[in-house]
Amino acid sequence: MSLCVDIRKDFGNFSLAVNFETQDLITGLLGASGAGKSLTLKCIAGIERPDSGRIVLNGRVLFDSQKGIDLRVQDRKVGYLFQNYALFPTMSVKKNILVGLHNEKDKSVKETLYNQVVAMLHLEEIQDQRPATLSGGQAQRVALARILVNRPDVILLDEPFSALDSDLKAELEPQLLDLLKDYGKPVVMVTHNRDEASFLCSHVATIQDGRITAFGKTDDLIDIGLRGNLTREDLKVLLSAFYKQML
Amino acid sequence: MDLYPLYNSLRIAFFSTIIIFFSGIFFAYYVAKLPRLVKGILDVVLTLPLVLPPTVVGYFLILVFGVRTPIGGFLNRLGIRVVMTWYGGILAASVVAFPLMYRTARGAFEAFDENLSHAGKTLGLSNSYVFWHIRMPACRDGIIAGVVLSFARALGEYGATSMLIGYTPGRTATISTTVYQLWRINDERSAFIWVLVNLAISAVVLLAVNLLEDKRRRR
Numbered sequence: 001m002s003l004c005v006d007i008r009k010d011f012g013n014f015s016l017a018v019n020f021e022t023q024d025l026i027t028g029l030l031g032a033s034g035a036g037k038s039l040t041l042k043c044i045a046g047i048e049r050p051d052s053g054r055i056v057l058n059g060r061v062l063f064d065s066q067k068g069i070d071l072r073v074q075d076r077k078v079g080y081l082f083q084n085y086a087l088f089p090t091m092s093v094k095k096n097i098l099v100g101l102h103n104e105k106d107k108s109v110k111e112t113l114y115n116q117v118v119a120m121l122h123l124e125e126i127q128d129q130r131p132a133t134l135s136g137g138q139a140q141r142v143a144l145a146r147i148l149v150n151r152p153d154v155i156l157l158d159e160p161f162s163a164l165d166s167d168l169k170a171e172l173e174p175q176l177l178d179l180l181k182d183y184g185k186p187v188v189m190v191t192h193n194r195d196e197a198s199f200l201c202s203h204v205a206t207i208q209d210g211r212i213t214a215f216g217k218t219d220d221l222i223d224i225g226l227r228g229n230l231t232r233e234d235l236k237v238l239l240s241a242f243y244k245q246m247l
Numbered sequence: 248m249d250l251y252p253l254y255n256s257l258r259i260a261f262f263s264t265i266i267i268f269f270s271g272i273f274f275a276y277y278v279a280k281l282p283r284l285v286k287g288i289l290d291v292v293l294t295l296p297l298v299l300p301p302t303v304v305g306y307f308l309i310l311v312f313g314v315r316t317p318i319g320g321f322l323n324r325l326g327i328r329v330v331m332t333w334y335g336g337i338l339a340a341s342v343v344a345f346p347l348m349y350r351t352a353r354g355a356f357e358a359f360d361e362n363l364s365h366a367g368k369t370l371g372l373s374n375s376y377v378f379w380h381i382r383m384p385a386c387r388d389g390i391i392a393g394v395v396l397s398f399a400r401a402l403g404e405y406g407a408t409s410m411l412i413g414y415t416p417g418r419t420a421t422i423s424t425t426v427y428q429l430w431r432i433n434d435e436r437s438a439f440i441w442v443l444v445n446l447a448i449s450a451v452v453l454l455a456v457n458l459l460e461d462k463r464r465r466r
Contacts, residue, residue: 042365045365045369046368047365047368047369072368073365073368073369074368074369074371074372074373076369077371078369079369080365080366080369082362082365082366084360084362086360086362086363086365086366088363088366088367088381088384088385089363089385090381090384090385090387091384099367099370099372100370102370102371102372102376103371103372146370147370150370150371152369
């Protein structure tokens, strides 16, 4: 199980040059907004096309500019949890999840997977609701269910908790962690929140202005303030955490 | 009373609405993806029939499809003549009403959250499934409004229609051209009946639009 990313993309006033390899369960991309975190995820998923580079998932080449390989989004087997969860507004919760099983022709497999995920994420009672009527936490669970039944080779999470309030977040974080551990495939998670990264991620890459400034085990990086790569933003976060503890 | 104008107007409006539905959605979807300059130019061309006087549109149609022109001549050899035939009215109505569908559909597509489409594709759904089962239902209200407006416009088309297919009772007469002809020959009573028919149809159409908007607002 590994994901190897080495991509470059130039926008004129902003350029992305990201290079990391992960074998571990959950890798965090940590950085301020506009640093290129989400863009990196979109490149892995095939939503954005890098100018050059290579993306290899478990030995499967998703993108290779030199060999002219650029798999369609549909063929990459990448699960993507969008920041706003991107649930299909005209479909019920049940239909939203079944869409993730659209290409599964075996009816009994379909049913088993659906029932499994519904039980696992406690969605029995909201099956017939429309996404607009769901709370943030429920919407997140439905979006996760839709991804899990699709059985992707890697799961990408784009700011999974940004749409939730902090109480709910504290409750959902351990659940998500257990879920992703059980799933056992690589996960790349984008966040601007250091606590989130330190709680969920085994490895963290910090991104700044489209470049990776540090990459390593979460414990090492967080503890020593990112090996001297402290930015003003980092200081702010550290200070606010410090004040919180004082109070 | 000869009901031919009602029948003819309805079938012209019906067929042109079908043409406008597909062409309007096609252009609305693909023009939005074009580079800026091409998009700007195409947008002007495609919206022009909305602001030009319909008679001018009719004039252009005759310039392009007249029997002595290359295109008109070619069609004529295939047995298709759009000048002075009832189905020429479909062409006139389609061109005049097209911008209503195009612009409404484009507005709906632009308000669509692209992440929904991306999400569908990461789940392995084909592009056409994403388009017909995710994009179109999400844009449904806008699309329906566009269809209703184009139908109403096509039904009431006068200028381009009278230029291209004229007025022949029982052959090319539509409600709007009939009203004019009846008034011209001083048959005010018959003209008034057709005015009432037209009013009734328009009222129903506008009512439908309003109901639709109410429904959207309540959601």
